[in-house]
Amino acid sequence: MSAPFSSNRSITQGNHRRRLALLGLAALVLLTVALGAWQFSRALGKRALAAAYAQALAQPPLVWRGGHAPDEFHRVRLAGQWLxxxxLRLDQRIANGRVGVEIVTPFRLNDGAVVLVNRGWLPADAAVPAPAGSDVELARWPRFFELATTPPVGNLFQNIDPARYAAWRxxxxxxxxxxxxxAQPPFVRESGPPGLPPERHLAYAATWWGMSLIGVLLWVRFYRSTRSSGVRA
Structure with missing residues (x-):
C-alpha cells in the first residue's frame, strides 16, 4: 500500500510544480508587457518634450530682469549679476565617458530673485573660469532618486533642488x-531636450515586448506538454 501512495504523492507534487512554473512564466510575461508599455509611454512623453523644446526655440530670445519666469526651454539673457x-558643484557627473563635476553658479536678477545656472561639465580638478555672458536656456530642475538624503560637503552636492540650495545658502x-x-572652454555643455531620445525608449519597448512574445511561446509549449502528460493547469 505504501508504494502506490508514494507514487501518487510524487505525481501530485510534480503537478503542483508544473502549475507553479506556468503561473511564474505567465507573471514574467505580464511583467515584460507592462515594462514595454511603460517604455512606450516614456517615448510618447519624450516626443512631447521634444516638441515643446522645438516650440520654445522658435520664440524670440528676451531679456529677463525679474518677475514671472518665462516658459521652460525658452532662451533668455539674464539681467543682474553673477554670484x-x-x-556649487554637482559631483559624479559624466561627459564624454569621463567623470567630473557640473558647475552651478547663481545669478541674481535685477528684482533680487536668484536663478541657478548650470554652466557645464568640468574635470573635478579643473580650475573654474569666471562667468562670461548671461545667455541661458531655462530648464527643468534635475530629477533624482535617493535612498537617503546626502548632505553637501562644502559646496559639493550630489543633487540639487530649490529647497536644498536655500537650506545650504x-x-x-x-x-x-x-x-x-x-561655448566657453573648457566647459562641456549639453544641448537639446534632457534625457534619452524617444527612439531609445522605443527600442527598449520593442525589446521587452520581444521577450513577452518569447515568453508566450514558451508558456504555450510548456502548457501543451503538461496537457499531454495528463496535468491540468
Whole structure:
C-alpha cells in the first residue's frame, strides 16, 4: 500500500510544480508587457518634450530682469549679476565617458530673485573660469532618486533642488534653473531636450515586448506538454 501512495504523492507534487512554473512564466510575461508599455509611454512623453523644446526655440530670445519666469526651454539673457561666491558643484557627473563635476553658479536678477545656472561639465580638478555672458536656456530642475538624503560637503552636492540650495545658502529658494549657452572652454555643455531620445525608449519597448512574445511561446509549449502528460493547469 505504501508504494502506490508514494507514487501518487510524487505525481501530485510534480503537478503542483508544473502549475507553479506556468503561473511564474505567465507573471514574467505580464511583467515584460507592462515594462514595454511603460517604455512606450516614456517615448510618447519624450516626443512631447521634444516638441515643446522645438516650440520654445522658435520664440524670440528676451531679456529677463525679474518677475514671472518665462516658459521652460525658452532662451533668455539674464539681467543682474553673477554670484560666484555661492557657486556649487554637482559631483559624479559624466561627459564624454569621463567623470567630473557640473558647475552651478547663481545669478541674481535685477528684482533680487536668484536663478541657478548650470554652466557645464568640468574635470573635478579643473580650475573654474569666471562667468562670461548671461545667455541661458531655462530648464527643468534635475530629477533624482535617493535612498537617503546626502548632505553637501562644502559646496559639493550630489543633487540639487530649490529647497536644498536655500537650506545650504540661506534666504529664499531660487526661482528657476537654467543651462548656460554658448561655448566657453573648457566647459562641456549639453544641448537639446534632457534625457534619452524617444527612439531609445522605443527600442527598449520593442525589446521587452520581444521577450513577452518569447515568453508566450514558451508558456504555450510548456502548457501543451503538461496537457499531454495528463496535468491540468
Amino acid at each position: 560666484p561666491a555661492d557657486e 540661506g534666504g529664499a529658494e531660487p526661482v528657476a534653473y537654467a543651462r548656460a549657452l554658448g
